[in-house]
Amino acid sequence: MIDNWSALAPIVVERWGTPIYAFQSREIESAYRQLDSIPSPVSVRHWLSCKTLALPPLLQQWKDLGQGIEVISSFELQAALAEGFAAEQILVNGPAKQRWLREVNLSHLNVQFDSNEEARALASVARQREWKIGLRLHTSGNRDPDDERYSDQFGITFMEIQEALDILQTNNLPVNCISFHLHSNLRTIDPYLSALDEIAWVAYKHGLKPKYVDIGGGLPAPGETASGIDGIAFDLNTMSDVYERSKELFPGLQELWLENGRFISSRAGVLLVRVWDIKYRGDMRYLLCDGGRVNHALPSDWETHGLTVVPSRGGDEVQTTVCGPTCMAYDTLIRTKLPSDIKIGDILVWHNAGAYHLAWETRFSSGTAPIVWFDRDDVPQLVRPRESFESWWGI
Numbered sequence: 001m002i003d004n005w006s007a008l009a010p011i012v013v014e015r016w017g018t019p020i021y022a023f024q025s026r027e028i029e030s031a032y033r034q035l036d037s038i039p040s041p042v043s044v045r046h047w048l049s050c051k052t053l054a055l056p057p058l059l060q061q062w063k064d065l066g067q068g069i070e071v072i073s074s075f076e077l078q079a080a081l082a083e084g085f086a087a088e089q090i091l092v093n094g095p096a097k098q099r100w101l102r103e104v105n106l107s108h109l110n111v112q113f114d115s116n117e118e119a120r121a122l123a124s125v126a127r128q129r130e131w132k133i134g135l136r137l138h139t140s141g142n143r144d145p146d147d148e149r150y151s152d153q154f155g156i157t158f159m160e161i162q163e164a165l166d167i168l169q170t171n172n173l174p175v176n177c178i179s180f181h182l183h184s185n186l187r188t189i190d191p192y193l194s195a196l197d198e199i200a201w202v203a204y205k206h207g208l209k210p211k212y213v214d215i216g217g218g219l220p221a222p223g224e225t226a227s228g229i230d231g232i233a234f235d236l237n238t239m240s241d242v243y244e245r246s247k248e249l250f251p252g253l254q255e256l257w258l259e260n261g262r263f264i265s266s267r268a269g270v271l272l273v274r275v276w277d278i279k280y281r282g283d284m285r286y287l288l289c290d291g292g293r294v295n296h297a298l299p300s301d302w303e304t305h306g307l308t309v310v311p312s313r314g315g316d317e318v319q320t321t322v323c324g325p326t327c328m329a330y331d332t333l334i335r336t337k338l339p340s341d342i343k344i345g346d347i348l349v350w351h352n353a354g355a356y357h358l359a360w361e362t363r364f365s366s367g368t369a370p371i372v373w374f375d376r377d378d379v380p381q382l383v384r385p386r387e388s389f390e391s392w393w394g395i
Contacts, residue, residue, distance in 0.1 A: 004378075005270055005349045009310045012372050012380065013347055018274040019291025021353060022372045022380075023053075027268035028061055029376070034236060035260070040243035043255045047091050049217055050076040052261025052355050053269070055383060057373040059083040068110075070259045074100045091214075091259070093136070093181075095154060098122050105129070112136045112179050112214070114155060116164050123171040134177025134214060135164055137202065139195040141182050154181065158202055165206060177257070178203060179214030184262060185226045186218040187234065192242045200249035213246055214257035221266035223352040225304040262355040269354030271296050271369075273333075275346045276325075285320045287338075289348060292324015294331040296369060297350060298360040307334055308349040315341030322348060326364050367392040 005022075012022050035046055047070040048062045054076060060083055062069060069085055071077045072094030080090050091110040092101060098121035101111070111126060112134040113119045126133055138155030145152075156164050168175060180195045192215055203210065219239075222232040246256050273291035280286070293300045307322065317337035324331035333350055361368060367387025372380045 005351070006308060006310050006312065008374065008378065008380075009270075009272055009308075009347050009349055013272055013274070015380075016370050016372060016382065017386070018272050018347065019289075019296055019369045020272050020372060020386075021269060021296075021358065021369055022272060022374065023055070023058075023265075023269045023354060024374045024378075025057065025061055025268075025376050026374075026378075027354075028058060028264060029065075031264045031267065032065060032067075035258070035263070038236065038239050038243070040240065040256070041247045042243060042253050044243065045255050045257050046264075047257060047259045048264060049259050049261025050080065051359060053265040053358060054079060055358070055371065055373065056083055057375075057381065057383060058265065059085070063089070074104070077104065091257075093259070101125075108132070110134065110177070112177065113164065116156065116160055116167065119164050119167040123167055123173060127171045127173055132176045133168065133173050134179050134210075134212065135161065135175055136179045136181065136214075137161070137199050139180050139182075139198045141191045141195050142180070143183075145183055152183075158198075161202060161206065165208075175208055175210060177212040177214055178208065178210045179216065179257070181216030181259070182218045184218060185220040185224070187220075189238045189242050191218070193245055196242070196245050196249055203250070209252045210250065211252070211254045212257055213250055213253055214259065215242065215246070217258065217260040217262065219260050219263040221262045221352060221355060223267050223306055224262075224355075226302060266352045266355035269352070269357065271350040271353040271357065273324075273348050273350065275342060275344055275348065278342070278344060283319060285318055285338075285340075287320060287322045287342065287348070288325070289322060289333075290325050291350075291369065292322070292326065292331045292333050294324055294326045294328055294364050295362050295366065296324070297333055297353060297357055298362075299356055300333050300350075301330075303352075304334065304336075305353075306351040307336065307338070308351065309339060309342055310347040310349060313339035313341045313343075313346070315339040325366075363387075363392060363395075 047068045068089040070091045087108045095114045107129045136155045138157045142152045144150040273289040277288035318340045320338040321335045322333040370386040371384040
């Protein structure tokens, strides 16, 4: 990771204030090169998960890398088109797409059907517009992350797949792709291998020979700790075994597809906030800041990220709760030990703010924060200004 935020943060804050999000282009490219360097016996395509960080400079950079983009909504599809992606470079995913995709008059899209209802509603449109169709399957690894007694809501079950194939056959639509999506922050490659075995069995049973197999995302991001597991603990080199297994199970495979967002963009972003007040309650110090969980960093509810103090402080570390500006006790970024000599006015750098932070930001009692993008030469560009009262109130 390029750890130069201590130098960049004062530049950003002096010009645009706090709270503010900032991103580095070089980190995006570094993450992509990591993925691209994994040995594979089959061609691998990396579709960028647009929902993870929907920013124009990121989409432009990803297009320049020659990779495709995955979208799950009409807004995201329009964003991909606005940034110059051709229809062939766009993969449409997500549930209940028939509510909006029928009206999209584009040929040659890649579309993953998530249910038989989708297939029935969109098959004739897909044939007319020459879409490449995939089926997203529901594997045994698709569980509710909050309660694993239950399945999640995505994909076509193995009991439903024959009906899906009948619908496609009636409309002369071949199955180009079989896909599955597991969950975020995988600890090992075992879930990938198990899901590949399951969908290979389904393909064999139904005589399917897909050109593409899509294993979704799930790779954790270095610098994030979720469920007690640091993303750096995942051995990225073991993904070669996933690629090997894919080739073995699907001999006619032309490309293996991945749809990572968190691994690509999380490390690229930071949230910069300023300490405005300091309080003590028993043996706990509270830093009251102008940014926090409620407005800017919802993932802090279940993830622990690194925190840097600018300027650097060196006092003995004391137990500290970093709080946001809202009137909710829930509004905490982190509870950890930090230097005792932190002062009012210091900047706190909340690392790994590049995955879902923008997607889940709120306007709780204020407008959205500005966004700054640093290009490959560390030249900053204001991507979004701070929201004014007039804009906030006029929404």
